[in-house]
Amino acid sequence: MSMNLEREKASFEVADWAPIKISLLTKILYGGMVVTMLAAFYFIFLYAEIEKTMGAVQKIFYMHVPSAWVAFLAFFVTFVFSILFLIKRKRIYDTYAYVSAEIGVVFTIIVLTTGPIWAKSSWNTWWAWEPRLTTTLILFFLFVAYLMVRQMDGVWDKKARLAAVFGIIGFADVPIVFFAIRWWQSKFHPIVFGDGPSQQGGGIAPSMLVALLVTITAFTFLYAYLLHKGVSFENMKLKVDQYKEKLRERLEN
Amino acid sequence: MFRAALTIAKKDIYSELRTKQVLGTMIIFAGLVILVLSFAFDPANNTTKAVIPGAVWIIIVFSGILGLNRSLVSEQRNDTMHGLLVAPMEASSIYLGKFMANFSMILIVEIVAVPFLFLLFDFKVNGSILYFILVLFVGSFGFIAIGTFLAALASNSKSSEMLLPLLLFPMTSPVLIGVTQATKIILTNMEKLPSAIAWLQLVAAYDVIFFVLCFLLIEYVLEV
């Protein structure tokens, strides 16, 4: 168990494991998140017009679509950092991939819960085996499996290597899954520049588009904030672990 | 590289023929799945005929996962994995060899279990047997290719039996969708053959993409 820790000990200073200072970046991300989130609520509830056929229920759209976007972004980030890790073998890339995958799973849960609620109200069924829904479900299972690979026992670089390989393969799987399922069955989601409120014939009112874009920005800030926070937390944990190891050694002697 | 792979495949198949442990288990398990299916879907009922094409794949997937698990875990358990890694060959030839051994084993299981299923459920094939064999071949190829890779990945874990299905099922979902659709069309409704061929092409594309990807990435998985 201590093998991995020992390897890094050379470059490690005991003194700097003090609790992280709140950096400028954290402040900016936090501020940006709060401001855009408040703006998003203003735009969703007061600015955007109410959809004609579905009424207020359509406002689920402003949470559903940005969550899906953040989930895909997070998994893409995991994919990129997995490749980077395999090339450069730096621990920080692995940490980014891990934290991003975890946030992605959280947002996929949001997509998978708001989706059925919306579906129940507008299609009158909780679930439809429809391409985007099913792809999201499979994506969820894939990245839960990714997190399971991370829970394996063993030295960190083995785990990181295997997880990176799985992250790459899993993300490469997504487009194929999507095409396979789209071919299999396509009934619901009408196509409106890729994502859609169920308006036949497609299209989206400008005020809705503005609200959507603001919410997407807000959610992206939220993602960036969570990612930054998670990564700095993992780094801190690492330092504490190393320190623990050092202390144990000293006590033994 | 190919010769090294062939040697590994031969070694695996010989040791399997000696003990007949895995192959026997796989075939018995396939029989048990058929038994459970007969409880779940009444064989006397005519509507049951509609689920037979899917049942073929249920059998292959579940008995396949048993064999995949064994093929790399046994190396790990007997500590022969290091021997393989130290041997003067690339990681990709280990993968290729394991793949060939697993693939031939699943083919044997299919040869035994599928006619057995048709016999027990009294299923008359209305389509072309030749196309059916092609579908079985292409589908098992994709399933075993990615399955061998993920088994190598999961064998590093202590609980690889539990981990492997979790990794494998979502990953192979395109293969399973394509192959069940194609099987259904070919076994029951030959008029729609072009769409079955389209499905086959999709599965074949998946096979090629993932076979190449696994080939490139296996050296990271089998690193010491």
Next chain:
Amino acid sequence: MEFMYGAYSVVWLVIFGYMLLIGKRHSSLKKDIEFLKQLDK
């Protein structure tokens, strides 16, 4: 309408749940640090 409220509450429940999880991890780590500090003296 109630569907919308349901969906919004679920969204924030999940997000705050995740933040709570992060907070919990933080506090357990902090406990660890305190303990180590004690031990170090």
